[in-house]
Amino acid sequence: MPATRVPRVPAEERLFSLVLALLSTESGLTKSEILANVQGYRQRFSPGGDNASLERQFERDKDDVRELGIPLETIETPGAAGNNQTLRYRIPKGEYDLPDDVRFTPDESALLSLAAMAWREGALSADSRRGLLKVRSAGSEDDDGDSAGAGAIGVDAYAPRLRARDVAFEPLRSALDRAAAVRFDYITPGQHDARRRQVAPLALVQHGGRWMLTAHEFATDSEKNYLLSRIVGPVAQYEVGQHPAPAGAGERALAELERIWSERTARIRVAPGSDAERRLARRRDTVTDEAGVLVLHHVDPQILAEELAAFGPEVRVLEPADLRDRVTERLQALVVDHTPADDDQDGGTRG
Amino acid sequence: MADQQPLQAQDKLAFLLALVPYLIDRERVSVAEAARHFGVPEARIRRAVELIAVSGVPGETMQYQHGDLFDIAWDDFDQNDMIVLTNLVAIDDSPRLSAREASALIAGLQYLSALPEAADRDAIRALMAKLSRGAGGAAANVAVGQDLHDVALATIRRAMADGRGLAFEYAGPRTQGGPRRVDPLRVESIDTDWYLRAWDLDRQALRTFRLDRMSGVRVDERAAEKSIDDVVIPDTLFQQAAEDVIVTVELDSSSLPLVADFLADTADAPDGDGRVRIRLAASNGFDGVVRLVAGLPGRAVVLDPPAARAAVRDFAAAALAAD
Numbered sequence: 001m002p003a004t005r006v007p008r009v010p011a012e013e014r015l016f017s018l019v020l021a022l023l024s025t026e027s028g029l030t031k032s033e034i035l036a037n038v039q040g041y042r043q044r045f046s047p048g049g050d051n052a053s054l055e056r057q058f059e060r061d062k063d064d065v066r067e068l069g070i071p072l073e074t075i076e077t078p079g080a081a082g083n084n085q086t087l088r089y090r091i092p093k094g095e096y097d098l099p100d101d102v103r104f105t106p107d108e109s110a111l112l113s114l115a116a117m118a119w120r121e122g123a124l125s126a127d128s129r130r131g132l133l134k135v136r137s138a139g140s141e142d143d144d145g146d147s148a149g150a151g152a153i154g155v156d157a158y159a160p161r162l163r164a165r166d167v168a169f170e171p172l173r174s175a176l177d178r179a180a181a182v183r184f185d186y187i188t189p190g191q192h193d194a195r196r197r198q199v200a201p202l203a204l205v206q207h208g209g210r211w212m213l214t215a216h217e218f219a220t221d222s223e224k225n226y227l228l229s230r231i232v233g234p235v236a237q238y239e240v241g242q243h244p245a246p247a248g249a250g251e252r253a254l255a256e257l258e259r260i261w262s263e264r265t266a267r268i269r270v271a272p273g274s275d276a277e278r279r280l281a282r283r284r285d286t287v288t289d290e291a292g293v294l295v296l297h298h299v300d301p302q303i304l305a306e307e308l309a310a311f312g313p314e315v316r317v318l319e320p321a322d323l324r325d326r327v328t329e330r331l332q333a334l335v336v337d338h339t340p341a342d343d344d345q346d347g348g349t350r351g
Numbered sequence: 352m353a354d355q356q357p358l359q360a361q362d363k364l365a366f367l368l369a370l371v372p373y374l375i376d377r378e379r380v381s382v383a384e385a386a387r388h389f390g391v392p393e394a395r396i397r398r399a400v401e402l403i404a405v406s407g408v409p410g411e412t413m414q415y416q417h418g419d420l421f422d423i424a425w426d427d428f429d430q431n432d433m434i435v436l437t438n439l440v441a442i443d444d445s446p447r448l449s450a451r452e453a454s455a456l457i458a459g460l461q462y463l464s465a466l467p468e469a470a471d472r473d474a475i476r477a478l479m480a481k482l483s484r485g486a487g488g489a490a491a492n493v494a495v496g497q498d499l500h501d502v503a504l505a506t507i508r509r510a511m512a513d514g515r516g517l518a519f520e521y522a523g524p525r526t527q528g529g530p531r532r533v534d535p536l537r538v539e540s541i542d543t544d545w546y547l548r549a550w551d552l553d554r555q556a557l558r559t560f561r562l563d564r565m566s567g568v569r570v571d572e573r574a575a576e577k578s579i580d581d582v583v584i585p586d587t588l589f590q591q592a593a594e595d596v597i598v599t600v601e602l603d604s605s606s607l608p609l610v611a612d613f614l615a616d617t618a619d620a621p622d623g624d625g626r627v628r629i630r631l632a633a634s635n636g637f638d639g640v641v642r643l644v645a646g647l648p649g650r651a652v653v654l655d656p657p658a659a660r661a662a663v664r665d666f667a668a669a670a671l672a673a674d
Contacts, residue, residue, distance in 0.1 A: 011360035016367050016406055020441040024408040037413040039406070064361045068368075069449025069486065095487070097444035102485040108478050111469065113390075115459030124455045124493075130365045131452030134485070136389055137369035138445040139376075154468055156579055157511050159539040162462055162495065165608035176492040177451065189648075206458075207496040209543035229605045229648060232625070250454075250494035254461075257496065275524040275564070282563045284498050302648070310646025312670040334645060334667035337652045338660045 014040025018061055019070060023096060028075050028088025031058060062089075068130065071095040104135050110155050118160040123170055166211050166228035169204065171235035176201050179244040180237035181218075187230045189302040189326075194232045199224070200243035203250040207257045207299060214253035216243075225257065227300065261285070261297050266304060267318040268294045276314035293318060305330055363399075366391075370399050371421075372445045374436050382432045400434055407440045450489035453482045458493040465497045467505045498543040503568040507547060511535050514578070516571035517549065521560055525638055528566070533558070534575040536582055541612055548584055550577040557582055559589075589613055595632035598640050598659045602627060603649035610643065628654070637662040 017039035021029065035041045035054055044054050065072050070091060077086040104112070112135050116128035168184065175182045182201060185194035199215035202223070206212075211228040262285070269292070270277040281288060285297045298304040305326035308315050312331075317324040366389075373388065374380065382400075386393040400423060407420030422438035448456075457479050464475050483491060503519070510517045517535045522528035533549035536557075540546065545562040589612060597615055604621040613631055621627040633640040637659045644651045644663055653659045 010402075012363035012367065013402055013406065015360060015364040016402070017408075019364070019368065020406060020408050023441040037409045039409075039415065064364070067449065068361065068365050069447050069452060070368075071447075096442075096446060098447050098485055102481050104481075108481075111460070111463065111478070112456055115456050115463055118459040118462050119455055123451075124458075126362075127449070127451040128455035128459060130362070131448050131456045131482075133365055133369040133389065134445055134448050134452065135456070137373050138485075139373070139388070154508065154511070157508065157538060158466070159537055160459075160463060161539070161541045162459065163542055163608060163611070165611055166605075173451075173493065201492075203492045203494055205494045205496065206462075206542070208498060229608065232605070245490055245492050247488070247490040250458075250491045254494045254496055273527075275522070278522060278566070279561075279563045282501065306646050306648055309667075309670070310642045312642070312645060312666045313673045315670075316673060328671065330645075331667040331670050333650065335664055335671070337650065338664040338667070340660075 009040040009043055011040075014038075015061055015064060019065060019091065022072060022089055022091040023093055025090050028090035030086060030088055031055065032085070034058065034089065098134065098138050103138050106139070109135055109139055113155055114158055114160060117155075117158075118162040119164075120161055122164060123173070124162075124164055162206070164206075164211060166231075168213075168228045168231040168235050169211060171237075172201055172204055172213055172228070175235065175237050176204065176245060178237065178240050179242065180240040181243050182215075182235050182237055184235045185232045186226055187232055189230075197226070199226075200245075202245045203253040204228075205250065205253045205257060207254070207261075208303070210300075210303060212253075212257070214249070214256070223256070225253075225299075227303075257299055260299050264298050264301070266296050266298065266301075266320060266323050268296055268308065269316045269318055270294055270311075271314045274311070274314040276311035280311070280315070302326060309334075366395075367399055367403060368442070368446050370396070371403060371436075371442055374400075374403075374434055375439065375443055379427075379433055379435045382434060385434065396434075400428065403436075448482065448486040450486050453486035453489055454491040454493045457482050457491045458495045461497065462495040467508050501545065501562050503562055503565055504538065504545070506568045506570060507535050507538060510570045510575070513570070514575050516552070516573045516575050517568065518571045519560075519565045519568040521565055523564070524642065525636070531560075532571065533560075534577040536577065536579050537584060538562075539588060541588065546588060550582055552576075557584065587612070589632075591615060591632040592634060595634050596637075596656065596659070598631050598633045598637065598653060599655040600629050600631060600640070600644060600651060600653050602629065602644075602647055602651040606647045606649060606651060609647060613643065633659065641666045 018034070021034065021038045035045045035051055035058060036047065041054060041058065045051060062072055072089065072091050075088045075090065077083070077088065112132055116132040119125040119128045172182065181198065183196060183198045186197045187194045197217060198219065199213075199217045202214045202216060204211060205214055213226045213228060215224060215226065216222070217224050268280065270280060280286060280294055280296060283296060287295045289295060296304065301323050305323055308317060308327050309330045317327055370385070370389070373385070382393050382396050385396045389396070403421050404423045404425075405420060407415055410416050410419030418438070419440060420438065421436060421440055424433075424435040424437050427433045427435055460475060460479055463469050464472070469475050479491075483489060507517060517533050519531055520528045521531045532552045534552070535547055535549045537548045538545065539548060547560045547562060547565070549558055549560065550556075551558040602610070604625045604627040607618060607627060607629075610629060610631070615630045615632040619628040631640050631643070640653070640659060641662050644653055645666060653663050
């Protein structure tokens with residue numbers, strides 16, 4: 001029967017059948033056993049013929065299955081190491097199943113619905129939706145199914161949104177997943193040329209609304225934080241598999257940023273009754289001293305300078321001087337960029 | 352990329368693998384209840400059940416014999432819309448989470464841990480640990496710091512939970528503060544910025560308030576007239592109004608993530624220097640756009656209209672003069 005007349009089995013049926021078949025085998029199945037017998041492949045399998053396209057399909061399917069966190073493993077036949085034809089595939093049930101102590105109460109499930117909702121775009125959204133599916137699958141007995149707990153947690157009361165739109169975000173996350181080192185060009189504020197960095201990523205951290213990469217820099221043998229918005233051009237991976245981030249790297253990176261935050265302060269005078277006074281006074285950890293001066297915490301002086309410039313005449317930086325200079329520089333650049341030149345009305349595009 | 356599997360099939364597989372253990376656990380469950388539980392349309396449950404019912408393992412004969420397949424109580428399904436699995440194969444438990452899935456949920460939880468509902472830090476930590484265990488102990492490599500510590504939020508939530516109105520003082524960037532009376536509908540956020548969407552009683556309209564511009568927040572004695580079910584809340588936080596003026600801004604393309612929520616339309620493609628042109632909708636006096644542009648990293652320049660350029664210049668010049 002020519003391949004074109006084979007009835008089509010939907011892709012999800014083929015994938016589902018593959019997972020079921022590999023879960024039910026102890027000793028594993030070879031590729032040809034899978035292609036010849038498993039639903040969705042067997043319909044397109046030609047015994048003794050050319051199955052190259054079907055084999056490619058199987059390779060893609062394996063990747064898809066593994067991406068879902070399913071432990072699809074390969075075992076080599078003793079005495080035939082390196083021989084692809086005798087490789088056997090299986091999914092060990094013990095590693096497939098969610099551990100018994102990982103069950104979720106209705107309240108936990110509701111809270112995780114909100115957590116998943118926070119990611120609305122990109123790969124994190126797909127990941128959290130799938131994760132939530134598994135959480136709901138493993139709901140506990142007392143969950144009666146009609147979104148119990150939603151009222152208590154207030155799922156309807158919130159619409160949280162976390163953004164991860166920096167171009168470098170997904171490439172860096174992929175490098176973390178693959179335990180790879182990366183190289184990228186990085187611009188430090190105030191410098192014109194980007195400089196090449198080579199690092200082993202430890203964690204991606206959002207702090208103060210900005211995404212940062214915490215990484216081990218090889219050149220200085222030290223841990224550093226890189227703002228994703230200052231990475232220019234592509235992120236290239238190398239030495240894949242050789243740089244796994246240690247457990248708890250995310251929390252540690254966050255704690256380190258908190259330490260920097262608590263140490264770095266700036267003293268700011270704000271115009272009474274201004275928007276700056278209202279909002280900056282309520283910025284996290286801000287204290288107002290006796291003289292009505294605000295003491296603000298920050299991680300990155302350039303970001304704080306930008307934040308303060310947005311308040312224009314409502315704020316005046318008292319110290320540190322470096323921060324004051326950054327704000328002044330920024331304001332001067334704004335004046336220049338928005339003043340029409342004598343011979344050029346199109347002021348904005350001049351480099 | 353052409354030979355990449357459509358995302359859909361992978362998602363459908365994830366759904367099938369999640370649905371089976373749920374159905375086993377419930378023994379007999381209606382299509383409607385399963386749909387509610389997973390937050391999907393009933394048709395999706397029915398299609399999935401029909402597929403599960405004819406799926407299985409090749410078995411010893413490699414022939415997919417009857418006993419090698421799942422089976423359901425067809426009459427109960429067809430006549431009563433009830434699902435009962437009568438034969439099980441290969442799976443009886445929910446799948447583990449992937450490292451990426453667990454880390455996305457853990458980061459989301461970290462973000463939410465500032466909410467009054469998540470005040471029990473130990474419970475949140477335990478839940479994060481559980482997710483990590485559910486992914487085979489995978490390390491969470493995405494983390495989100497906590498920035499919200501607004502006491503107003505607890506008050507807002509109390510008003511919402513009790514079906515009460517809310518009263519507070521509110522001032523815009525350039526307007527004097529004034530009292531507001533609202534029915535709170537939903538608390539929304541974008542990263543570190545938190546907003547209340549509420550029905551403004553005096554204006555008889557939906558309004559969005561920044562939490563950090565609200566003060567003296569208190570629960571009103573009166574019962575709320577409007578709830579989330581009465582008002583259609585647009586998905587985007589910022590809407591364009593007919594009287595808005597379009598302002599064209601040129602900025603570094605790396606700043607795009609910071610303005611993405613305010614764009615009036617799609618940004619142009621970046622030029623060779625990584626500069627990109629965007630358009631923003633500006634209301635009265637360009638104040639919002641001026642402050643946005645002044646706060647962007649790198650060089651952000653208003654190109655048009657001239658009045659908006661002048662507004663940026665005056666704003667920056669006034670700030671320099673005050674120094």
